[in-house]
Amino acid sequence: MRDTVCSRRVAGALTAVALATVLLLSVSRASAFSGQPDVTFGQGGGARLGFPGGFNSAKAAALQADGRIVVAGTGKNGGWAAGPLMLARYNADGSTDTSFGDGGVAWHYSDADSTFEARAVSIQADGRIVVIGNATNGDIFNFETRLFVARFEANGAPDPTFGSGGIVYPALWGSYFWGRALLVQADGRFVIAGSAGYSSTHLAIARLNSNGTPDPTFDGSGYNVAPVMDRSGAVAVGILNGKYVITGVGYEVNYDSAIVVAQFNDNGTPNTAFGGDGVVTTWVGSEAVGVALAFQTSTTQPTKIIVAGEANNGTNRSQFVVLRYLPDGSLDTTFDSDGYAVIGVSAFDSGANAVRVLYTGGIATRIVASGYSQASYGQETKQFATVKLNLGGSLDATFDGDGIARTSLGIAGATPNAMWVSGGRVTLIGTASGTADGLDVAMARYLYTDGSLDTAFDGDGVRVDDRGLSASWARDVAVQADGGIVAVGHSSHGGAHGFTAVRFLPDGTLDASFDGDGRLELDFGSYENEVAAVLVEPDGRIVLGGYGVSTDGGGSAFGFLLMRRMPDGSADATFGTNGAVIAKDLIGGKATALLRQPDGKLVAAGWLADPYYYCFAAARFEADGQIDTTFGPNGTGFWWIRNSSSVISEPAAALQPDGCVILAGDNGSSFENQDVYLVRLTPDGIADPTFGYNGNVSTSIGSGAAVARGVAVRPDGRIVVAGWTETGAVTKAFVIRYLSDGSVDPAFGVDGHVIVDLGEPSSASAAMALELQSDGGIVIAGDGAQDGNTDFAIARLTPAGALDTSFGNAGQTLFDFADSGEDKAVALALDAQGNAILAGSSLGNFAVARILIDPVASAVPGTAPGIAGLFLSAPSPNPTSRGAALALELKAGTRTSASVYDVSGRVVRRLFGDRALEAGRHTLAWDGRDDAGRQVAAGVYYVRLATPGGDETRKVVVVR
Incomplete structure (x- = not known):
């Protein structure tokens, strides 16, 4: 040497x-698990999240038994760009349920080239979430669309026991079947309504087995179409007296449309007792569409069918329409004298998307329909609208004064796509348009007695939530002493990049103590800026490095930028100006690596650009952000070397125990002839002449x-x-x-x-x-x-x-x-x-x-020796305030069940009953709630996995 x-x-x-x-x-x-994903982290070992700024539409919603709201839709980066299926969950009060997915939202990408448009969502009895919709592959000029069915665990993760990665593409009508509505039966089978056909579409219904395959007992192929106009489609489905009821629209040759209701027997054949051939077509003015379905039950009369949608009555454009049918398909003339009511909700356009029947003491009292009201051309004029009718079809004037409640959601026009009535409240879920980022999830809740907004819901009765995806990249990561993970990078809004930092808890969920929601986004005026490096100091403060824009001298130029944030994400006022420093002598460059010396000084390494070449560069800063003038030649505080490269090199850096700094990147006149390039600096910030040739090495x-x-x-x-x-x-x-x-x-x-x-x-x-x-x-x-x-x-x-x-x-x-x-x-x-x-x-x-x-792996003291062929990890995190997950590996498939017990041996939560698990890796996830959906009290609990070969138990400590 x-x-x-x-x-x-x-x-x-x-x-x-x-x-x-x-x-x-x-x-x-x-080790059996060395090199395997840690399934107690995030979803299956990974956590992925987008940043607000893209398009996200809420197309469907479902209410859980515990009052939490599951919303399904689509997220996009904008335009026709491929977008994932979006699932979000909210608490009953409208706040984000951060225990779901990544910070309250879960994205399911199944095909990088497809956009997944959710159309319906339902909650199974075991808590799993089923979503149906249509996946479009290709671009606006050349694309194909096919039906998908996806199933998710209660925490938002894809159900690995369903299809491939939780998703199935049923082969119905040669994949020319598109779904719009979903009914999950008690036996686990799925009933889907939509349209089918190649050159023309038909009102269609399908039944799938619980594994997503077509049910051959349903008309032999798993699907059937209604004997109605060639151009037709269904958008709602229900079950009445053992018969399936669907409603939608049918078009005539002149493009006029009518409301269509069809009924099918359990075996998939049309119910000819309904309308003579299983179909009833109702012309209401012109351009009529049936969109929503409900049933009005009674102990003294047959159940009636309620359909809501929109129709043009000749006076205005489209308006709310509500129809009521008798069991045989004839219109109920006791409803508004002719069986249907057209409600002038707006002087321009309106339409109903959902309908429900209200009951008091088991007796039907009112009908509620919700949809949109539009005052003029332009999406920004759309409002949420809710209509409350007496059973005879007239408006109930006790509801917001005239029977109609309208709500504008900020600057955005909005359209609800789902509605339910529970606990004396009417909740609407839909999409707000016209916002700065395009489309957002929109929600409103009313008291159904008088139509006023329920201020217990998110403070004012409404919420617009940006769950979209701006393009974003993590560039560096650091781990805190407490196991928290800080990832930094940048997100793109309108083509400009901004500083972005995220902090995860050890279990992969967002840490809400960091900037309020676990995410920090910063920019400097209207200029582009990026972060490429991060380190965590011993006291928990977080240093970020990248580039930002300096406007000194009247112009603007980007250069080395360092920021220091407090552990809660706020700016560290003791560092630079408002927690940030732009190195004026390193303008035209970017910091790509950060090092912290034992004395607290910070070394930033990166690149500079002169008129001809890109250069390696480094600078050292005092703990307060000032340039350290003892570093670099002539006390400048920085060093750079022209490495004869016409290609940007983003060097990595390492600190030797003696204080020498190593930079590693590349040099070369083009991408084709780059070489590995190393530089070593002495602790004083000058090239070490004893390293390679004058301090640098090219290999x-x-x-x-x-x-x-x-x-x-x-x-x-x-x-x-x-x-x-x-x-x-x-x-x-x-x-x-x-x-x-x-x-x-x-x-x-x-x-x-x-x-x-x-x-x-x-x-x-x-x-x-x-x-x-x-x-x-x-x-x-x-x-x-x-x-x-x-x-x-x-x-x-x-x-x-x-x-x-x-x-x-x-x-x-x-x-x-x-x-x-x-x-x-x-x-x-x-x-x-x-x-x-x-x-x-x-x-x-x-x-x-x-x-x-x-x-x-750590087993609970006193438990039996491990079961052969089975590995169950310790819970993570543990202790926990929000739930825990355990990794399970099976060498061979087996039947198993899992429950959570308290110290008295009482079952507080059944995670799943007798279920066949295949060989491989699985996750046991507990959200810290009991079977009723309530958070459990602080204390000691036990997760027990039961198999034919014995039981495995792990202890979880819950803190509040």
Whole structure:
């Protein structure tokens, strides 16, 4: 080893380090879960969230038994861009239920090229959530749409026992069947109403088995169509006296339309006792559409059918219409004298989307219909509208003075798509349009006695909630001492980027103590700014680095930007100006890495741009944000070197124990001829002349480009670098090791480096981050491909550079957030347990995953020895204030059940009854509530898993 300025400081420790390394390597690393996703984190090991700013429409909603509201819809980044299925849950008072999904919302991506439009949602008796709708694949000029059925666990995670990843595409009418309404039967079968056909569509109904396959006992094929006009479709479904009732619209040749109601027997054939052939067509003015369905029951009269929708009565444009039918399909002339009432809700346009019958003491008293009221052209004039009718069809004037309640939701026009009546309240759920970000979830709640807004609901009776998705990326991640995870990056609004930080609790849920909801978004005026690096200081303060815009001198230019936030997310007033510093001498650059010295000083590394080249740069700041003038040549506080690169390099950085700083990136005149490029600075901030050539090293790997993205320093002074290199037609991950003087270490891999296939060998992969473990093991993270899709990738190498085959699948693990699409990890951190935290993006959204590395399971003291072929992890988090999850691995399939008990042995929550679980990994999730949906009191509880081979029990401590 050459005697160098920086290597001399660590030479004395080499003997002790070598001995420690030998001892650590003798320890076995075998673990059943090493390299597997930590299913107690987020959903199946990953947490993904979008930031407000995209389009999100609420198309359907359902009310849980505990009063919580489940909303289903679609989220988009705007335009025709592919968007996921959106599920959100709200508490009974309108507040966000943060125990659901990621901070109250769950996104289900099943196809990166498809937009999932939810049309109906229902809650099964076991708490699982069923959504049906239509998935559109392609663009506006060339697309196809098909029916989907998706089922989710009560926490918003896809139900792994249903279809593929929780979703099924039923083969009905050659996939030319589209769903608009859903009924979940007590036996678990699904009844769907919609339209079917190729050249023309028909009013259609289908019945599926509980696994989503067509039920052949229903007209032989699982579906049937009504004998009505060729161009027709159903939008509502119900069951009456064992018969299925659907309603919708039928079009004539002249494009006029009528309301259609059809009835089918249990075997799928039309009920000819209804209307003579199973269908009733009602012309109400012109352009009539049936949208909603209800039944008016009575102990003294036959049940009547209520249909609501819209029709043009010739005086105005479309208006509310409510019809009442007798059981045989004839109009009930005791209702508004002719069987239907057209209600002039607006002088322009209006229409009903939902209808319910109100009962007092089991006796029907009123009919409530909800929909929209539009005052003129333009979405912004749309309002929520609710109509209350007497049973005879006249308006009930005790309701808001004239029988009609109208509500504007801020600047946004709004249309409700779902409504229910419960507890003396009428709740409307729909979509607000005209907001700054396009479409948002909109809700309103009224007292059904007088039509006034219920101020107990979100404070004023209404809520507009942006659950959309702006394009966002996580760029770096850090782990706090308490296990909290801070991920930082940027989100895009209108094409401009803004600083974004998120903090997760150890279980993967958002930490509401951080800026109120777990998310922090910052921008500097109207200028673009980004964050690319983060570190957490010992006192919990959070430092972010990136670039921002300085307007000094009258113009504007971007440069190194550092911010420090308090643990709660607020600005640290003791740092710079209002918690931020823009390095004036580093204008035209960006900080891409942050280091904290033991004395509290901060080193920011990144790049600068001069008129011809991009340059490596570094600066050091005092603890208060001032430039440290003892760093850099001539006391400038910063250093830079022109590395003759015409390509932006975003260097990684590492701090040696002696204070020397390593920067690792790339240089080259083009993307095709980049080389790994390292620089070492002395503690004074000048190039270390004893490192390589004048402080820098350039290394080629093979004949293609090579780019470094991660760097770490071993205790013995050797430097480990990871990145990607071109090998033929694709890129591959690499790891290279240097001696402390900058020369390549020939004892590592082949010629000092190893090429790592992350994922499929024939596909591209890249290492974007690197961490060293205490035993010398090397962990790299990036992306790799499986089944044609790009996924998060992680690999563990031994200190000598070989893949550690005890980790994951032959040394590596790929984590898929979506069934199809692009997931890329760009950052990596190790938590206190040694587990890996990966951060990056998934289909344009923040994504974080936790991968287990040698976990140690903790059984409850006094429980029986472990059951052969079964592993049940300790609960996480534990203690908990909101619930816990446990990882379950089965070597073979078995029947099992799971319940939560209190200390007296009383069952407080049945997680699931007797259920067949397949071999593999599963999650047991408890939300901290009892069977009635109430939060349990603080105390000790036990989660018990029962199998034919015995029981496993784990203790959970609940704190309030």
